[in-house]
Amino acid sequence: MTAENNKIYLYPLWLRIWHGVNALGIILLILTGIRLQYSELSMLPMDFGLAVQMHNIVGVIVTLSYFVFFIGNLVTPNKKYYKIKPKGLVKRLTKQMNYYISGLFKGEESPFPISEKRKFNPLQKYAYIFVMYCFVPLAIVTGIALLFPELIIEQVYSVSGIFLTAVLHGSVGFLISIFLIIHLYVASIGKNPLDNFRSIINGYHDVHPTEKDKKKEK
Structure with a gap:
């Protein structure tokens, strides 16, 4: 890093x-997902069949791009x-939350x-960890299951396995949508x-001098 x-x-x-690929993909998945969820209301000017095809194709692309992210974060x-740092975590999260609130x-x-050593504040860091290592994988797994329903357990405690999978997939998609906003x-x-x-x-973050930095310069 320079x-x-x-x-x-x-x-x-x-x-x-x-x-860029992931952002565009997630937005398309949200839009087509809304069309699939409200198939009778025609909330979006999009043919239902086209929405299904787009959702499936984009889902595969986002899944492949996720592996790029996952492997990239292993080897780069x-x-x-x-990296998770439990020591002082609650204090750091509280400090950042107070900053956002007031x-x-x-x-x-x-x-x-x-800085070069810290790209995210504590709230950002653990939100990204939850989303990228919990929510997105869960959306991918449930999405693959819905694409190949024969993989889903037929019934779970007398409830349709496909229904439970669809609910879980939609719920995770909703949480990812909130995160995006x-x-x-x-x-x-x-x-x-x-x-x-x-x-x-462009890859570069503009560093603005803080008041402490300005005082040091004086």
């Missing part, structure tokens, strides 16, 4: 490509940003600014609302 003037190179090319330096609106500095909002927080969006395109 720094260039007031920029830090945080997003390697493979991660940026994956992020990016894995260090996802400090942010008072103009206070972020308690965990982005929050993710976009948090990405807009900063000195410039577009900084983080530019970063994921």
